[in-house]
Amino acid sequence: MEPDFRRAMGWLHTWAGVLLGSVLFAIFWMGTLSVFDIEIDQWMKPATRLPPAAQTLALERFRPSLNEAIAARAAFWNVEPPNDRQSVASVHYRTKTGFVSHDIDPVSGRTLPDAGTLGASGFIFPFHYSLHLRIMNLGTWLVGLASMAMLVLCVSGVIIHRKIFAEFFTFRPSKKPRRLLLDLHNLSGVLGLPFHIMLTFSGLVILGATFFPASINALYPNPRGYFYEANGLSFLNVKPGQPGAPVVSLDETFARAQAVWGNGSPETVLVATPGTTTGRIAFFRDRTQQVVMDRDVVAFSSTTGELVSHPPAPRAIIRTQRFLSGLHLIHFHHWVLRWLYFMLGLGSCLLIASGFLFWQASRRTKQANTFGFRLVEGLSAGSITGIMLATLAFFISNRLLPPGAHAFGMGRAALEIGCFYLVWVGAFLHGWLRPRRVWIEQSAAISAFSALAAMLNWITTGDHPLHSLANRYLWPVAGMDMLLLVGSALAFLTARKLARKQPGKAVGKTV
Amino acid sequence: MSTTCLFYLPLCLWLFIAFALLALTQFNHRRACGMTDLPPSRTRLIRLMAGVMLLFALVISIAHESSGFGFLLWVGLLSLCACAVALLLGWYPRLLAPLARLMAKPST
Structure with a gap:
């Protein structure tokens, strides 16, 4: 292949990644979590953690809700009966003043108390495709631009990979951090390539x-x-x-x-x-x-x-x-595929994160004090570990805020989202203010936040992991708690390893 | 659960072996396992065999699931099993030494 062409593709790959990596990570992170949106909803709405009903509720049992919708002159009313992912039914209707949604007990047909949260299906999933930037559909267009960039990154990445077949299985954990990061980037990129392309293209479609x-x-x-x-x-x-x-x-x-x-x-x-x-x-x-x-x-x-x-x-x-x-x-119900999607989604996140870190590791020696480097460093910390912290803050606030909480003119659901953005902005600022310690401190914070979220679920609902595991209908909650605890342990080990290697020095060299 | 054990786990193992065979035709990975390089004809044969194994896994997936689920399952497991081989070769290459030895056996 022409060296000039490969160099040009290398330039394209680098700068498309640096410019849109933050957006891409947010899209892939939220998309990965959305794989289990209904299960996360159950974690965030404890009242919906109910055993499945032995008999299907007759549709006429939802008539009171339909009558409410008629009285409110709703544009539509719908009901989603329980299924094997969700044991409660839910009704929704839209009036002139807003969207109304209720969960319904599958046995008694009574309306369950409002959880005061948008949950994963109301916040995390829409964030995946709209970034919650609704002005002029800006978020969706930004997602489209980032998706096109992702396809360009996939193709240019294959072109600039000098030994795609020779290093197909190459992973050298004992090598220097920069080489290790490149191995991780190549491995997650090449082995996950069908998934990256398939999901990005279908998203655009x-x-x-x-x-x-x-x-x-x-x-x-x-x-x-x-x-x-x-x-x-x-x-x-x-x-x-x-x-x-x-x-x-x-x-x-x-x-x-x-x-x-x-x-x-x-x-x-x-x-x-x-x-x-x-x-x-x-x-x-x-x-x-x-x-x-x-x-x-x-x-x-x-x-x-x-x-x-x-x-x-x-x-x-x-x-x-x-x-x-x-x-x-993933409209279908297939547990093995759902977990595969989740793991491959995490692989995509790893691909983007390792690309960011490799960019920094390659430039840290010469450009560590330049404005551009500091900017990207803070940006990458905020968009990688920062969005994880923000998501965990969203979960923690869900367990901490009392029912019917109201502050600063915002309801409970809006306060949860406020916590998300507050922590996210804080993570960016932290990245810019403390570049030398940012990865260690944010990894440690992820560890603490994850453990705290799992702990708060236990304290506020009584559903500790052993209890959840023992009851089939609580497996979604058990799965969430387990992932939080595993994530906490991994983040702790990462923080400890980073801190031990070169305490007080820039982390990019030590990753 | 029983379906998981009877179908998905053997399928993962099958794909893992196919990728391990492919990886162990490369000198770097053979060296990491403490083995010497394979003759070119043996390398070609093993790569062909591994390719057939991967395709056979697709056929089995589609036959067991529907075409849509089978295809997605195959694509997803390809990535995960190849990744598992790469990680094993990175951290504990010696675990694949018996397979590497077996690949060289008839000619030594």
Whole structure:
């Protein structure tokens, strides 16, 4: 290969990584945690830790919540029955004043007390694809830019790797830190390459309508038309009706949906514009036993119970898109694959972190006191160990804040998020103010925060790891606590090793 | 749990052996195991065998799971098992010495 070309790719790889590494790490970190979003939700909402019900709750038991939605003139109301990842049901509806969400006891049908948290599915998962920057959709565009950069980094990384096959299995823990970091970067990059490319590309495909709207704009009068057609939601394309109309029996309508499907159970039941003359009841068939996220939706009129639509099977191109969406969103229930995704996601985080650290280790001798180096050093600390600390602060605040907490004009859920950002900003500042000790101190803080989070779960709920392990329905909580404790131990060992090697000296040389 | 033991663990072991065979055709890793280099014809044969083993794992995964799950499982386990071989070669290469010896046996 031409040396100039390889050098150019090396330059591209270095600077694309340095500039967007922080965003990429945030995306991959939050994406990795999102693999277990429902399980983290259970940890953060102790009231939802319930054994699964022996019998399925009839849909009509959710009628009081539906009536509330009708009274509030909700745009939609939906219920998600319990499944093998989540033993409680949940109802959601959107009114003019906001989004309402309740968890429902699967046995009694009573509404569980509000946990006062967004949990992982309300905060961590949206952060993964929007960075919670909603102004002008900035976060989603930034995620798109970083994803494109990730693909460029993968390709340029392969090009600049001089011995990709000769060093395919090379990992030399006894070598000097700089070489070790490069080995780690190469190993996590090359061996995880299929995962990095597959997940990054499928992520871009999922948000393709945002990034590449030209074809949709050319074919549809507005993007909503595309959205309805592509997702089998054409039944929503109706004019607003008059209020005051009844909603037919949900259970009887469901029996008719089952007759259409032949068999199957719903993963979501949606009532669009409930209580109006053009209202619709739609049943989304459970598709958790396959990768492809093809929506099989049967829709009925909510006032007459008449069948409105049952779209045909999607064409090959849409099916391909849904395969890619499915493999990214892990909509399916497959525990081995879920854990594989989690471990490979951590591998992606390791890839980005080792790239950052290698950049610093290569320049520390000559540029340690330059502004640019100090800037990247603080940036990398804040974006690697900092976001871990912030996430742990989010968990700790969840266990420490009392129910109904309110301060600075913010509710409990907002306070948790406030803690996240406060600790994250603090970690960046710490990185810039104490560059020599930042990795040691933040690793030690991660260790302490992780152990504290697990401990607080025990103190506030009584569910210590042994108790959680002994009860099958508490395994998600046990898994979370175990990972926190293992993370705590690993962070402690890292901090100790860093501190022992060269106390008082810059850490990049000692990693 | 029993399915995990009967299918996923043997599959991991199978992929691990395939990658270990591939790694142990490289001189650096053979040296780390205390072995000498293999003759080129033996190297080619073993690499071919390891490649067939990897493909066979894909077929088995798809046959056991559906095509979608089987493919994703195979891709994910490829990365993890290759990583396990690399880490073992980095920290405890001697553990792979018996396999390295076996690969050279018929010609010595």
